[in-house]
Amino acid sequence: MPTFLTPPPSNCTFYGGNVLSGIPFAQDHFDYVHQRLLVGAIPALEWPSVLQELVRVTRPGGWIEILESGAGYHNIGPAYHYLKKAWDAGIAQAGFDLSLMPHLDILLENAGLKNIKMRTVPMPLGKWAGRSGELMAIDIYNVFKGFKGFYTSQLNVSEKDFDAALAALPGEWEKHHTTYDFYLVYGQK
Numbered sequence: 001m002p003t004f005l006t007p008p009p010s011n012c013t014f015y016g017g018n019v020l021s022g023i024p025f026a027q028d029h030f031d032y033v034h035q036r037l038l039v040g041a042i043p044a045l046e047w048p049s050v051l052q053e054l055v056r057v058t059r060p061g062g063w064i065e066i067l068e069s070g071a072g073y074h075n076i077g078p079a080y081h082y083l084k085k086a087w088d089a090g091i092a093q094a095g096f097d098l099s100l101m102p103h104l105d106i107l108l109e110n111a112g113l114k115n116i117k118m119r120t121v122p123m124p125l126g127k128w129a130g131r132s133g134e135l136m137a138i139d140i141y142n143v144f145k146g147f148k149g150f151y152t153s154q155l156n157v158s159e160k161d162f163d164a165a166l167a168a169l170p171g172e173w174e175k176h177h178t179t180y181d182f183y184l185v186y187g188q189k
């Protein structure tokens, strides 16, 4: 059970679970199913079965909505380019494929959904885009920071090189007006 700053509404219940082991609800149980930001949790080969499981627990006529991000950075600078090169060289071996995310509509279609709509939302990174850009930059900076152990232990990047690239990211986002794509897709069972 998560800790809350303010209590959730009384009609909300939280359950812990592992999406890779199935969702502990009967089939056709929900009118609406939402999944968000699990690209770093679901290996590429598991996506079809995870989506199949979302479909299973949705009632006929019900809706599934997914929000994800991937590797869709635009207007990038040398520090991101360096981190991306190291990432691309090692991530496939770890079983993840961020390039699947812009194709979530096809994955949902393959899972049997209809009336599928997909939208790509480019989120600006940095104060150049106002308060939302400033907050997004803090968030994504911390996502990269959280991957430090992965870069240094799995991707052959030294701690010194990682720290230098990380420190350069916010400045180059401001300079180049970098944006980062989010993918919003929904469909009906």
Ligand SMILES: C[S@@+](CC[C@H](N)C(=O)[O-])C[C@H]1O[C@@H](n2cnc3c(N)ncnc32)[C@H](O)[C@@H]1O
Binding pocket: 017, 018, 019, 020, 035, 036, 037, 038, 040, 041
């Ligand atoms: C980037 S966070 C997104 C959290 C939340 N969905 C949101 O959008 O705010 C990824 C979450 O996935 C959870 N996670 C990782 N592997 C998982 C799995 N196999 N089953 C369920 N959740 C998992 C992590 O604990 C973490 O809370």
